[in-house]
Amino acid sequence: MTNELLLWLLPLPPLLAFALIVLFLNKSNKASHTVAILSVVLSWLGSMVLFLRALGIGAEALAEHPMHDSLVWLPGKTSLLRIGVYLDPLTAVTLFFVAWTIVMIFVYSVGYHNYGQPKGDHDEKGYPPHGATVEEHGHKHKVPSIEPMYARFFAFVSLFAFGMYLLVVSDNLLTLFAGWEIMGLCSFLLIGFWFKKESARAAAIKAFMTTRVGDVFMLLGIAYLYVATGSLAYTDVFNPEVLHQLAHSPAPVLGMSVAGFIGLLLFIGTVGKSAQWPLHVWLPDAMEGPTPVSAMIHAATMVSAGVYLIIRVFPLLHAAAEVPEFLSPMPIIAFIGAFTALFAATIAVAQNDIKRVLAYSTISQLGYMVAAVGIGAYVAAAFHLVTHAFFKALLFLGSGSVIHGMEHGVLHTGERIDPQNMYNMGGLRRKMPITFWTFLIGGFALAGFPVVTAGFWSKDEILGEAFAGHHMGVFWTLAVAALLTAFYTMRQITLTFLGEPRTEAAKHAHETPWTMTVPLMVLSVFAVGYGWVGVPKYFPVLGGLLPHWFQEWVGAVFHLYVKEEQAVSHSLVPLLVSILVSLGGLALGYVVYRGVTRADQPDPLARPLGPIFTLLKNKYYFDELYAFLFVRPAYWLAEVFTFRWLDRTVIDGILHAVARLSWNLGQFLRNYIDLPLINGFGDALGEGAKGFGRLFRAIQSGRVQHYMLVALAHVVAFLMLVYYYATMS
């Protein structure tokens, strides 16, 4: 098969699987997951073939002549709106991680939804499975039960995979947007998968509405781009001449160039999809969906799509930034990214829900990437995108495995505890060794554990670029965020896996079935190994030994637009800083949280002033020092400043003030204007309103022809107007 044909076919199997499951196979769980997994394996196979072929072509050649094919979508007079497929090095690496994570998540979902378990005792559609009673060896006990909407899950998730593939292989922004919206729909459906839970419904709506805000701006950007250039295909739009022209014509607002303004609009789309401040609010709530969904949304696909988009339109942003007369969008992007990175990291420190910590961490890591794009380090951003996809998918799936194990324990013991709260866990490393080791690898990658993990290399590269480009504000913000990242990661690992079980449930937790552990193992290979393809040149010793593949590969894409910067003498400061913050954070996290032994114990950081005394008896003065020096401020920043003050007091305060104001206004109106009026002229007013109602009621006659008449009359009037102006002017 030719490359182009393969590219065309790539998104189709999941779509087909979706259709098949929805239309025919939804009665059979086995057929549903078989078809779904088969479809994504097919897509995976195609992706791998394409990836290998792309490798064979080589970065330079592929960037010069990307695999590209297109069809007429709508024949128009001047420009042909075409749909097509496109594969350049950036697409290739994106396809690589998308294909792998999607397959892993699909396989994992089989285990997560308890395939092979009996039907639940009182499970119903729209609620998570509650467990089933089975009789074994003469006595009854509870085991997990199969998800009642098993087939539906696979249908949705297949559609989701289709959306992602469509987005990645499309050669223009319109189909990209189509894929983007399909994913938006699927994330809505999947977050609200257990639709009878109030919270899930709310979360689904919240996610949908919040991302919508970004999408509208993005659509505006796309429309503006189409108006400005007459095309949406990458090959047309990212033509140096077109870019030059766009960058030199002023946009009507904000003192920006057209390129910058379009870039900013598209970036707002990214802000929504990739959950950047201030549109980050939906992502933590999206944890209401099943865990594979969280992995899907927060790691492999949807949030990555935002960053993918912004890397994809990087030439536009770059061109805009090059022209000094106009305001550049880049600092805005850098600021939002860096701020989000720090802001989300501080929140993550104070969370107890295992998935919620990861959610905030995702926001923070996406902030890293966005900040990297904002300082012009798109290669570093892409690199972190890929490594993050792997280790965050791993972490989410790992957390799902933990929750699953805990649920098993909860069902067994009948305790009424939250299986997602880390304080209820502890000591799981012995119960769930595979989950533990893989989670450890993922966590270390997230924390940027030096040299061996992928996260280190990508994060280090971002820090290095920031330092080299003299973006010191970004650099230090990201460094602090990295420290916090390492800290909360270790906190999570410590609370979950280390120490002793703090509840009965944790004691009875189980390792999960192979369908869940195998994906974890596969992903952990990538979480470690993927970093080794992108070791920077200047890195001592290893830089010379290991390939510098990723930088060359992705770097080749935008070669045309971005002049290669002269080799800056890379200092070792960022390297040292990144090693320091990562190791420091990890150590800190471990040291602070290893003492948690009871489930109802308050967080060591949250200890109010009183119990400090009791703590003093403890021999960990070291803890206190750290707590005082770093942790408490960090916690304060997280809890008091960011959460209570910024979030609760300021943002909520404004909202409440508005609410109170309007309520008061309403009271005022009611008491001093409305009631007297009603007393005085109530009847007259009522009659008047009724009269008006009667009058206007005639408009809504419910008759088709009436509406048609009015519509046609307007059309006629409008046409006459148009004609009048067209001929007069």
Place this chain on the structure above:
Amino acid sequence: MIPLGAYLMVSAALFVIGAFGALARKSAVAILIGLELMFNAALLNAVAFWRYLHPQGFDGTVFAIVILAVAAAEVAVGLALFIAVYRRFGTAEADEIALLRG
């Protein structure tokens, strides 16, 4: 050769008559007939424009084919609705069916 304007006039006449039918008739089927007349006017326009302005291209013809398909679909669905409405209300006079009346 007949000027293009003559075709446009015929088409305009059909369109207006069809519009009047769609707006003024009582029976749902008659409204459909009016709509069909309007479709035909559009069709005639498309073909005439094709012939006079761009006879080498395919846009006009393809447009006409699409109009044909849409008209067929419209009639199929319209008549199905008509039959369903008739079954439900026992009448097919469009102005008597006003469930959405405000």
Place this chain on the structure above:
Amino acid sequence: MVAYWIFALVSLLMVLAALVAVTNRNLVRATMGLVLVLFGNAVLFVLLEAYFLAVAQVIIYIGAIAILIVFAIMLTRHVGDAWGPAFHRAWAWAVVVAGGLAVGLLFWIAHWPAADGKAKSPVDPQYTKLLGKALVAPDGYVIPFEVASALLLAALIGAIYVAWGGRRVKGPYPQRSEEKEA
């Protein structure tokens, strides 16, 4: 010359038939008026050298759509009977709007410079063949074509679904909920 006469005759017939189609109280006769218009349209297509479309017009419109309309009239008792006025009470408004439309359109056509234009070039004798190829060529019109077929399929299924179910409710109207309560 002959073409002029044919055109004049046919278009006159079409306008008259269209008037019959929209004014005749008897639905079957109105449909016959419609059929005449459709047939006239096919003749005009022949004059325009769009032979394929002329034949397609006859097959689809007369062979399918008109028959379908007639069938629907037959399937619903009394609908085909001619009783009561053909127009609803507000028909005068329709006249006003349609008249406005007519004035606007005629004005527009009369003032349009290309309206008395002659055809730029003759039609390729192989046009139908080329059209057939263009309709299924990946770089031609295959997507509109397929979309149209998908639309037809959807309409077919939808029509069957809509016409299939639903039982007749006793009495002329279903009761509105508020009326029931009152």
Place this chain on the structure above:
Amino acid sequence: MGAFLRDPSVLVEALRTLFLGWGLSPGLTTLLLYVLGGLVLATGPMLWVIFLIWFERKAVARFQDRLGPNRVGKFGLLQPFADVLKLLTKEDIIPAGVDPILYWAAPILSVAGVLLLWPAVPLGLGIGGNINVGVLYLIAAGTVGTFAIFLAGWSSNNKYALLGAMRTVAQLVSYEVPMVLILLIPVLLARSMNMQDIVRAQDVWFIVYVPLAALIFLIVSIAEIGRTPFDLLEAESEIIAGFHTEYSGMKFAMFFAGEFLHAFTIGILTAVFFLGGWRGPGAETYPVLGILYLWLKGFLVYFVVVWMRATHPRIRIDHLLNFSWKFLTPLALVLLVVAALLDKVVVDLGTWPRALAHLVSHGVVLAVTLQIVRAWARRLPRPVVSEPRPVARPQPQPQPTGTGD
């Protein structure tokens, strides 16, 4: 004369020069020639109908072991003329409450619908129809007949007529689907919609390529003209005479003639599509000979139609519709797809291998179809002629306990 036999168009040219000699303008001459050609084409078949009527009556009579018309003229050959005379002199009854325009239009349309088919028919090499989209034209012209019948039924203001019309329309619309599908097979084999091209492509008759398609075409055509066994539109036991219940005199005769002509036209069309049309020895050199061949072949098929009429009972309405939708349409679709796929592969093999490949494919399709039909038929509930009715069964008598004798 010899020139005419070789190239019949000399006749047209001669006429043209004649008219031009009279001082007519060229445009008018062309129009006149068209009108003249149309007249010939319309009159010829109509006259032929008279013979057909005689033939059919005679043939059916022989099938039924009767003599048939034998009084008027030699072998009763003049019987149709007598009939026409009788019909012409009958009183022209117009029932009350008919829709006058449509009532009159219907019989005219009925005949016109059949005659409209003729311009597309290639009568010989270079004679007759040479329409670019001929097959589509045929289908389009076929709709006129449907309308005629419907109008007749509706305008008669008679329940039975309306019922007959409804049945007819349902039947015709249903059978049009497999007909169109089947017609596409010769089109596909000839790579053209022009019927002249289709005939020219039949170095080997298409019936050899696709016998099943020919059979289906014949069946569907018989249904299209509403002949036995598909003559439900005039099932006298149920709906008197169907759509033409209220027609009498000459108007009835027009329906009658239209039906006979249609039957013969079907024969001609079958010949064109599947039996090589005008092809035959010497038909290329002397195109006029082609007309004869075509006539013979058409007449042969017509005889088969008459034969079927004489030997088959009428089928039930639900069977009729089911037969079309559930059997013929799927089968036609399958045949079309098979033919399309196969022809793509074997088109370059030469005439006979290609024909054989198609023939084999039809054998396979036939075998599979029969197997499916058999399997389906086995699952049908056996028709119960009469249920055992509950009768007052004698109560079980107490056993005699041996107290007797």
